[in-house]
Structure formats: C-alpha cells, structure tokens
Amino acid sequence: MEERDGGAGGFRKETVDRLLRLHFRDGRTRVNGDALLLTAELLKVFVREAAARAARQARAEDLERVDIEHVEKVLPQLLLDF
Amino acid sequence: MAAARPRPAAPGGKRRGASSGGAMEAAGGEERQLLIQRLKAAVHYTVGCLCQDVAEDKDMQFSKQTIAAISEITFRQCENFAKDLEMFARHAKRSTVTAEDVKLLARRSNSLLKYITQKSEELVSSNMEQKERKKKKSSSAKAGRTAEEQEAAVAESEDSNMA
Numbered sequence: 090m091e092e093r094d095g096g097a098g099g100f101r102k103e104t105v106d107r108l109l110r111l112h113f114r115d116g117r118t119r120v121n122g123d124a125l126l127l128t129a130e131l132l133k134v135f136v137r138e139a140a141a142r143a144a145r146q147a148r149a150e151d152l153e154r155v156d157i158e159h160v161e162k163v164l165p166q167l168l169l170d171f
Numbered sequence: 172m173a174a175a176r177p178r179p180a181a182p183g184g185k186r187r188g189a190s191s192g193g194a195m196e197a198a199g200g201e202e203r204q205l206l207i208q209r210l211k212a213a214v215h216y217t218v219g220c221l222c223q224d225v226a227e228d229k230d231m232q233f234s235k236q237t238i239a240a241i242s243e244i245t246f247r248q249c250e251n252f253a254k255d256l257e258m259f260a261r262h263a264k265r266s267t268v269t270a271e272d273v274k275l276l277a278r279r280s281n282s283l284l285k286y287i288t289q290k291s292e293e294l295v296s297s298n299m300e301q302k303e304r305k306k307k308k309s310s311s312a313k314a315g316r317t318a319e320e321q322e323a324a325v326a327e328s329e330d331s332n333m334a
Contacts, residue, residue: 099217100217101217104213108249109249112249113253121269123294127270128273130287147231155232159237
C-alpha cells in the first residue's frame with residue numbers, strides 16, 4: 090500500500106493537498122500527511138463508486154456503454170451516501 | 172511637459188489606483204483560475220484511470236462525456252469535503268486537518284466509515300514501523316563501530332528472511 094503515484098491507483102498527495110487548500114477559507118488551515126492519504130482514498134472510493142453505479146445502471150438498461158444519463162440517474166443517491 | 176505629467180497623474184492616479192487594484196485582483200483571480208484548470212486536469216486524469224479500472228472490471232465502456240462528468244462531480248465534491256474538513260478541524264480548535272476529521276467526513280455510510288477507519292489504522296501501523304526503523308538506524312549510528320553495524324545489518328537481514 091505504498092502507492093504515492095496517483096496515476097494508476099489514485100490521487101497524488103500533492104493534488105489532494107492543493108485541491109483542499111483551494112477551498113479553505115482560512116489561509117492557515119493545513120492538512121497533515123495521514124489526512125491527505127485518507128482523503129485521497131476517500132476520493133478514490135467516490136470515483137469508483139460513481140463509475141460502478143453508473144455502469145450498473147447502464148447494464149440494468151441492457152447497454153454496454155455507460156453514458157452521461159446513467160451518471161445522472163445515480164448521482165442523487167451517490168451524493169446522499171457521501 | 173513636466174508639469175503636465177504629474178497633473179494627469181491625479182485623475183490618472185485614480186484610474187491607475189482603480190485599475191491596479193482591479194489588475195491585481197484580476198491577476199490573483201487569473202492565477203486562481205489557472206490553478207483550478209490545472210487541478211481539474213489532474214483530477215480528470217486520475218478519474219480516467221480509475222474509470223478504466225472499473226470498465227475492465229465490469230466489462231463495460233465509459234463514454235468520454237461520462238468520464239468528464241464524473242471528473243466534474245468529483246472536483247465539486249472536493250469543495251464540500253474541504254469546507255467540512257476545515258470546519259471539523261476548527262471545531263476541535265485545530266488549524267491542521269487530521270485523520271480524525273477525514274473519518275468524520277466518511278460518517279454517512281457504515282461500510283465507507285469502516286473502510287476509511289481500516290485505512291487509517293493501516294497508516295498508523297506503517298508509521299510506527301517507520302519510526303522503529305529510524306530508531307534502529309539512529310541507535311546503530313550512535314554506536315558507530317563497524318563491527319556493531321555489521322551485526323545490526325546481519326540481524327536486520329535475518330529478520331527480513333523470517334518475515
């Protein structure tokens with residue numbers, strides 16, 4: 090579980106750090122290393138969940154291709170679950 | 172001419188003041204926009220990779236618009252996460268967001284909370300392992316003698332064989 094690289098496995102620590110700090114209201118707020126890794130995991134789960142649910146929706150409609158409307162259908166529940 | 176220059180400086184000064192204030196805001200805004208574009212691109216790339224994994228897993232294809240949509244949604248969700256995390260930390264009277272704050276973020280789904288808590292424990296134990304390794308290194312460095320270092324190296328390699 091030493092994936093620092095964000096390409097194949099998930100988000101890079103630096104990217105997550107910048108993403109969070111972009112939206113912090115206080116300039117002094119920082120994120121510690123473990124929290125960054127955990128947030129990266131959380132985001133990875135979020136993306137995979139979105140993709141998997143959309144795929145499930147597409148398959149339920151007997152399609153092989155996941156399109157944006159499938160994402161739209163699963164989006165409300167996804168956001169509630171997160 | 173010399174007199175003319177400072178004169179227009181008065182109304183020009185106002186204009187310059189306003190425009191330099193505006194220019195600085197615009198520059199800050201531009202920088203921020205640039206940062207946002209770069210971050211969106213980074214997110215899009217990783218989302219693409221993750222969707223590729225899921226596509227292979229489920230034997231389905233994702234349209235480009237789908238990946239773009241998930242990427243946009245993820246980017247926006249980060250804003251919610253960031254604001255929540257900042258508030259959690261502030262609520263605990265801290266200015267640094269910690270793992271505890273992230274766990275709180277994952278509270279809405281039991282399985283998600285369990286997963287994140289498990290990851291957090293893995294991190295804690297790997298951090299402790301790193302500290303142990305550092306202690307060993309620093310203690311063998313303090314000893315300083317070659318013989319002792321060789322012994323420590325042999326002991327460590329034996330441990331790794333046993334592990």
